[in-house]
Amino acid sequence: MKDLDVRTLLADLADTPPPPSRVDVAHAMTMARRRSRARTWTSVAASVLVAGVAAGVTYAVIERPPPATPAAAVPATDAPARFDPLTRYASFGWLPAQPQLTWQNTSITTERVDLSATEHVPGSLDRPVPVVNVSVRLYAAGAVPLTERPAEAQSPDGKTTVEYGPVTEAPAVDGAPAYWVGVPGEPAKVVLKWRYATGGWAELSADGLTGDVRATMRRIAGALRVGGTERIRFPFHLTGLSPALRATSSQSTRNGPDEPWSTILDLNTQADGKGPSLSVVVRPANPAEAHDPNTTVGGHPARREQVQADHLGVPEYADRLFVDDVDGLQISILIEAGTAAAAEPLAPDGVLGVYPALTLHPDLAGWTDRPLR
Amino acid sequence: MYERDRDFADYVTARLPWLRQVAYLLTQDWHHADDVVQTAIMRLYKHWPRISRMENPDGYARTVLVRTFISERRRWGSRVQLTADPPDTPARTPDQASQVAVRTALAVVAPRQRATLVLRYYCDLTVDQVAEVLRCSPGTVKSQTARGLNALRRILADTPSPAAPAVERSRS
Numbered sequence: 001m002k003d004l005d006v007r008t009l010l011a012d013l014a015d016t017p018p019p020p021s022r023v024d025v026a027h028a029m030t031m032a033r034r035r036s037r038a039r040t041w042t043s044v045a046a047s048v049l050v051a052g053v054a055a056g057v058t059y060a061v062i063e064r065p066p067p068a069t070p071a072a073a074v075p076a077t078d079a080p081a082r083f084d085p086l087t088r089y090a091s092f093g094w095l096p097a098q099p100q101l102t103w104q105n106t107s108i109t110t111e112r113v114d115l116s117a118t119e120h121v122p123g124s125l126d127r128p129v130p131v132v133n134v135s136v137r138l139y140a141a142g143a144v145p146l147t148e149r150p151a152e153a154q155s156p157d158g159k160t161t162v163e164y165g166p167v168t169e170a171p172a173v174d175g176a177p178a179y180w181v182g183v184p185g186e187p188a189k190v191v192l193k194w195r196y197a198t199g200g201w202a203e204l205s206a207d208g209l210t211g212d213v214r215a216t217m218r219r220i221a222g223a224l225r226v227g228g229t230e231r232i233r234f235p236f237h238l239t240g241l242s243p244a245l246r247a248t249s250s251q252s253t254r255n256g257p258d259e260p261w262s263t264i265l266d267l268n269t270q271a272d273g274k275g276p277s278l279s280v281v282v283r284p285a286n287p288a289e290a291h292d293p294n295t296t297v298g299g300h301p302a303r304r305e306q307v308q309a310d311h312l313g314v315p316e317y318a319d320r321l322f323v324d325d326v327d328g329l330q331i332s333i334l335i336e337a338g339t340a341a342a343a344e345p346l347a348p349d350g351v352l353g354v355y356p357a358l359t360l361h362p363d364l365a366g367w368t369d370r371p372l373r
Numbered sequence: 374m375y376e377r378d379r380d381f382a383d384y385v386t387a388r389l390p391w392l393r394q395v396a397y398l399l400t401q402d403w404h405h406a407d408d409v410v411q412t413a414i415m416r417l418y419k420h421w422p423r424i425s426r427m428e429n430p431d432g433y434a435r436t437v438l439v440r441t442f443i444s445e446r447r448r449w450g451s452r453v454q455l456t457a458d459p460p461d462t463p464a465r466t467p468d469q470a471s472q473v474a475v476r477t478a479l480a481v482v483a484p485r486q487r488a489t490l491v492l493r494y495y496c497d498l499t500v501d502q503v504a505e506v507l508r509c510s511p512g513t514v515k516s517q518t519a520r521g522l523n524a525l526r527r528i529l530a531d532t533p534s535p536a537a538p539a540v541e542r543s544r545s
Binding site: 146 | 378379381382383385386389390393394395397398403404407410411412414415416418419422475476479490491494495522525
């Protein structure tokens with residue numbers, strides 16, 4: 001048997017049409033965090049979650065510009081150059097079957113706002129399975145939408161590149177240009193893409209909806225509330241931190257399959273989020289996920305882990321603190337930087353220096369919209 | 374950190390078809406392939422801050438995938454079934470039949486030999502690169518490759534067709 005024979009046989013075999021994927025990206029991330037006891041993340045936006053269970057391609061390049069839509073007017077307002085992670089810029093105005101779409105996520109970075117609502121049903125392996133999902137993503141002005149990002153679908157060697165498409169006109173959303181964008185490999189699925197503001201794109205995808213899916217998607221998009229100024233409320237606030245730290249992202253979930261709510265606030269010394277970072281996660285305490293304590297903070301058993309590694313030539317430093325039960329809340333504080341020296345200006349005493357700066361607001365009524373003071 | 378999660382999810386989602394294909398070649402079973410991929414991306418996630426800064430994250434992902442397959446093959450081994458036609462399977466085309474023969478042959482080849490063949494002939498890695506992935510010497514890669522090819526040849530030769538068409542077609 002020659003090398004060429006084997007190559008051909010394997011290539012033929014690899015081309016076997018795959019069944020729908022059972023890979024769940026969101027679950028893998030959640031499990032990884034739990035196993036590493038980092039637990040600073042609970043979910044991803046539903047678009048990713050759904051993509052994880054979908055077979056085949058999820059993104060690619062739109063090589064041609066969307067068709068012109070002279071009937072639709074460009075929105076008068078400008079899209080923000082960057083979003084404020086502490087402000088709820090957008091929110092759902094209407095959702096189908098609202099009682100079932102209980103798991104709601106709001107994730108905000110400086111570049112995009114993600115909203116998702118998901119219905120779960122009991123599944124195998126003792127974990128809930130998402131069956132219906134609606135996901136909306138708004139991009140800051142100039143940000144490249146996911147459906148326009150280049151990607152290789154079949155091989156990282158670039159052997160096969162596929163495109164989102166076809167792109168066809170959709171009825172205007174709130175008077176703004178809108179398009180249906182096909183998803184390769186999923187003929188029945190489309191993304192609704194529209195200008196929510198001048199210079200800013202929005203994308204809406206849905207899975208598991210019944211009835212006239214496109215009409216439902218248009219209704220969700222049309223009812224979307226954009227331009228909100230409501231401050232996001234947190235069950236904690238921080239005082240006295242380095243003034244160099246700024247909020248780079250936030251995430252809040254409620255009615256999740258695993259927990260009633262969670263909040264995450266990420267701070268960074270650089271606006272692009274690539275500098276030394278501090279993350280604070282607060283969620284309801286869960287005795288089943290308790291850590292083995294190796295220290296105490298504020299009289300509470302806690303676990304601190306510091307890791308300095310040089311992996312594949314890239315240095316990485318992490319300083320984590322887990323406090324499993326303070327007034328019924330679980331707290332996770334994480335500092336990440338290239339080295340311990342790089343992290344020092346962020347918090348000289350590391351996570352142990354951050355913890356005293358944290359004030360909790362256990363009662364929902366007492367949550368604050370000023371998490372940084 | 375959330376942004377990092379998003380980047381990771383975007384990366385894995387884009388690479389999912391490729392990861393599943395490689396895993397399928399390793400496991401010969403889509404169900405088990407998805408298990409391997411699921412575990413591999415969980416491991417990838419733990420190291421994502423470093424991987425995302427690497428020049429070749431795909432290479433790292435492939436390494437993690439193959440090592441996951443190798444390290445956990447015992448757990449999955451008992452579930453692997455060699456391909457056999459169920460009684461009511463409709464007649465296959467020659468291409469489908471040859472694929473069944475190749476799957477059967479690959480499934481019989483020892484896992485490390487199978488991984489060697491997939492890395493050498495599907496992923497187009499050099500002997501040294503395969504050695505790095507499998508954490509063995511180049512000499513071992515060469516011997517594993519030779520044994521794997523011999524095993525494939527022997528098994529396919531013993532298969533009463535329709536493996537032959539695929540081999541013949543590849544030579545044309």
